[in-house]
Amino acid sequence: MSVSGFVVFGWLFLSVWAVKAQNVYDVIVAGRTIGSLKVFDDKGKDNTETHRIESDFKIMFYKGKYSTQTNYSQGKLISATCAHHVNGDLKERTQTKSSVKSLYEVLFSGEDGKDKPKIEFNSPINSTITGLYYKEPININEVYSERYGKMCSVKKLSEGKYGVSLPDGKQGIYSYKNGLCREVKTDLAGFKLRIVLNEGKNTVN
Template identity: 40%
Template structure:
């Protein structure tokens, strides 16, 4: 039998993997319930996109609460003319910074700063000269004809493929997978699974009527 401590570690890992959906350009945040084995353990808020179709800013913020962990995730993107200019991904566990990744476009390349509670490191990872899609942007746009998305947490490109009608699978650098399901261009559910434990991000119906 899987211990409660192991379940919570897996849940934490899945949460980081997935976060990191088509949202109205204006209005209030869209909310997704985070479910573990059908039990509500948190929520993810997707802020309305700011700007036009080519110059956009995205922001997501999520929180989960379990027996051993309280986790807060934040992600931000800024695009200009459809190209990623900056991104930030951060996670706090039990009120303390676990990790933060910042990405900046400089000339024809990207610089990345990895930080935790004790130190920070600047790197120039092998990335495309232009990044057009991120994991966060999957919450805002259905990835039709996408082949890769940028993981703001890992600072790596991740393959994405269509696995069914309006459903897409992303493989993270650590091998974890997440499947995004869309209806009429809007993401209504995300599924992740590891060692038999499923985590689901499910669109809260009443958030669309605000």
């Protein structure tokens, strides 16, 4: 597979990848598929790993692109970037990175984020919302939101089903089978979304 370079939804750095999507999900609103979500996983040297998710969807006059990338070393989060574009314009961008004064600092930009103050974290982050697409959150009580820059509580609702309480008061529901994320129910920009694993396009069954 050839290596391609691309800029991901307004990120300020260039990533070079030789991997294809590990899993592909359909984004569904009111029973209609309006886009897709792709999950990428790149395991590097020295126990490093990068998780990346890209989503494109269109509904009525709303065309959205959403992406996150998280970088880990020795199982600990090193940096994360989350970006959301609407009709080609940057709606919000959140960057989490290692800091000298604290373990992490969180910076916001874009139309909805430019007036938000910087946040500092002094506790190590091992699990994130993006990570929920990669692994069932067994015995995990909270995950870090790359979008909001805050921790979110995780509650087991039933076997293979978990609720994640978001800072905006809403809840995401994650469903798993044999440890693989099969469906996510969430809300984005006022739309109730179902993100469902496309069995014909995924590489892990």
